[in-house]
């Protein structure tokens with residue numbers, strides 16, 4: 001009875017929250033266990049090559065000090081006890097609090113990934129509409145051809161090509177880093193450093209989504225309601241924008257939710273190739289050098305971003321599609337404005 | 339006076355597999371204010387015939403021969419722009435399945451209002467809303483103010499078809515095409531919708547091309563009837579002549 005009186009929207013929020021916490025918890029167990037089972041010695045992350053000069057006893061003490069001697073479950077319990085208090089330990093590589101290490105990089109990744117996501121989101125819609133309006137005409141075929149070509153080029157290959165052309169040959173743009181030494185505060189400098197990695201993120205993903213939009217819209221143009229709309233005297237273009245787009249939009253949004261991890265992954269690749277100081281490079285380094293504490297937070301952060309992206313899309317979706325709105329309880333029974 | 343005249347109309351689909359002749363040398367004329375029933379089995383070309391008059395066929399379909407006259411004026415080779423001016427003003431259409439014919443993401447009020455706006459752009463928002471309510475009342479929907487705010491999925495099939503009819507009437511058409519408007523409805527609702535169409539025709543005086551494969555429905559609706567088979571219109575005449583006075587079920591076999 002009490003559950004019922006809470007009402008559907010609250011219930012959904014509570015449900016989603018529980019799901020979120022559970023997923024993150026499971027993810028933490030998984031990453032924790034796997035990272036420790038993977039071959040490699042975390043002492044290298046901490047001491048570098050000096051490990052080889054250390055005696056057995058010295059190594060033992062070091063391990064004990066880092067808490068690496070106990071069994072995995074014991075280590076995990078200790079980790080999670082700290083984690084709920086906001087203490088995620090120190091990074092072995094950077095010898096600083098993990099939170100500090102990440103805080104210095106998160107902005108860079110959000111800038112690159114966020115900009116990439118927004119550009120892809122808008123351009124894909126635009127290109128999809130452009131092609132759908134000209135189905136099978138020359139313009140559509142040309143764009144489809146170019147699109148297919150760009151999406152066939154692997155990200156790292158494209159990155160190398162761009163670096164070669166724009167920073168080695170033409171010397172127009174920097175090929176690595178997020179800013180020049182001594183120009184940390186300059187927006188123009190940051191922008192210049194963003195262009196190449198951003199191009200890789202966008203070019204690597206754009207066509208995939210634009211093509212989906214195109215096909216989704218064309219599917220809509222075959223629907224029955226299109227005939228009725230045209231019988232009102234609307235032109236094909238008007239029907240596409242006023243009717244088909246509206247129907248394709250909810251599924252585009254949920255598609256972009258699934259796109260979020262995909263594009264984030266692309267950001268990580270671009271970061272690594274361009275030595276761009278972001279979460280992606282950290283993810284790569286921490287996994288490679290058994291920097292356990294750092295790896296945990298990077299994984300959980302990435303996981304949270306993915307889940308939250310999905311959730312946001314679901315909520316948005318529920319606002320646009322009246323059928324979804326009914327399901328999520330956001331639908332008001334009284335008459336809608338028209 | 340004939341509102342619509344079709345002479346020797348042939349329509350083919352051109353696919354990679356070859357030419358499909360969907361409509362062959364069809365001629366008929368539609369008189370002002372009458373209901374002309376076009377009857378024939380599924381797949382005989384009824385829908386293609388009416389979509390070819392309205393130029394709603396995909397690009398692979400071409401008019402091969404023939405002419406179409408609207409109120410004495412030839413419209414056979416009208417461009418898409420010119421057709422857009424006729425659709426929603428002179429021509430309207432009611433579809434077979436109202437649940438898919440309505441846009442699932444728009445309230446029915448908004449969909450009717452859109453048709454009103456295209457027909458009468460001079461109306462203010464207020465006047466347009468009044469017109470929508472009037473149309474909903476005209477097609478026999480109770481509490482039109484509340485219904486207008488609802489979405490297609492909240493309506494029954496019969497209710498949705500009434501809304502589609504309201505959209506068609508927003509045009510104040512000279513010719514209404516009704517392509518199997520009751521085929522997807524429950525039997526009880528079917529007769530209500532047929533009654534409604536008869537009543538509206540009387541009230542508004544438009545001519546109706548009514549398509550069906552059901553002889554009983556045909557006999558109930560027809561002033562005149564045309565019979566189709568395999569893309570050919572092989573017989574046309576007054577209802578009495580075609581259906582006889584008594585057993586409409588035989589009509590399919592009359593030659």
Ligand SMILES: Nc1ncnc2c1ncn2[C@@H]1O[C@H](COP(=O)(O)OP(=O)(O)O)[C@@H](O)[C@H]1O
Pocket residue numbers: 351353358359360378379380381382383384385386387396
């Ligand atoms: N899109 C299409 N492509 C190819 N052929 C079609 C298409 N639409 C209709 N046809 C052909 O036209 C014929 C008549 O179809 P239609 O007019 O829809 O029949 P009905 O009398 O049931 O309304 C079909 O049998 C089919 O061969």
Ligand SMILES: [Mg+2]
Pocket residue numbers: 384385386517518
């Ligand atoms: Mg049909």
